[in-house]
Amino acid sequence: MPIEIEQFETQFLKLQASFGTVKPAKIIEEWFKEFEDEDYFTFVKAIKKCQYGDRFPNWAVFKAELRNAQGMTGQEAFKGCGECHGGVVLFRDVNKNNEVTDQAANCAECSLNKTLGMANVFPKKLHKDDFDILRTRRALEKDVEKGARIANPKQVQPQNPIVIAKKVFGADDPENEKKRYGSLKREEMREALL
Numbered sequence: 001m002p003i004e005i006e007q008f009e010t011q012f013l014k015l016q017a018s019f020g021t022v023k024p025a026k027i028i029e030e031w032f033k034e035f036e037d038e039d040y041f042t043f044v045k046a047i048k049k050c051q052y053g054d055r056f057p058n059w060a061v062f063k064a065e066l067r068n069a070q071g072m073t074g075q076e077a078f079k080g081c082g083e084c085h086g087g088v089v090l091f092r093d094v095n096k097n098n099e100v101t102d103q104a105a106n107c108a109e110c111s112l113n114k115t116l117g118m119a120n121v122f123p124k125k126l127h128k129d130d131f132d133i134l135r136t137r138r139a140l141e142k143d144v145e146k147g148a149r150i151a152n153p154k155q156v157q158p159q160n161p162i163v164i165a166k167k168v169f170g171a172d173d174p175e176n177e178k179k180r181y182g183s184l185k186r187e188e189m190r191e192a193l194l
Contacts, residue, residue: 003040008032011047018051034059038066045069083123084132085112091126091134092143100146102140 001013012031035043046065050057057065072115083089084107095101098172105121106114126134135143 002037003035003043005032005036008036008043011044015047015056019056021041021056027087031059035062035066039070042066042069081107081109081123083107084110087114087125088129089121089123089134091121091123092139094134094138094142102141 008031009028012023012028015019036043045065046062046069049065049069050062061083087107087110089105090105091105091106092100093103095103105119108120108122109124112120123134126136128134
């Protein structure tokens, strides 16, 4: 159901009040012309989201909030590359304590840098067993050392896993590890003081 002018004005007044601003009638009229075909409930959700922003939204910001409020349709749903889970690669790797743990990273095939702060991994460059568990070469070797029975480990796409692991995860450099350890210790000390 498209939004009525009275409904629009009520919601727009709430948006203005949240920022302590009053827009001229001409701007309010242009906003209504731009968004008059929107569903009322979707419009209200978008207004509520924008009320908590840092500043009064422009059309681009408001349209983005409208899209978020509408949600994804079947056509817009993320397809992925087939090896990842919605753009995230779940795999096993060796952590800093030299233990094999489950980890997650951005899929470098279809969602490179999707989540900031996460590594980007090519799932086709990891080893995969019959149960579709992805592992780095280091994790595969550790699991086999511990006596785990890996059902038919194979690489999804044959390549040199050592080069891939160094390319994706970085080489183990003792100098960098010392710097990183020192940085982590300083951060722990700062947090202990707070």
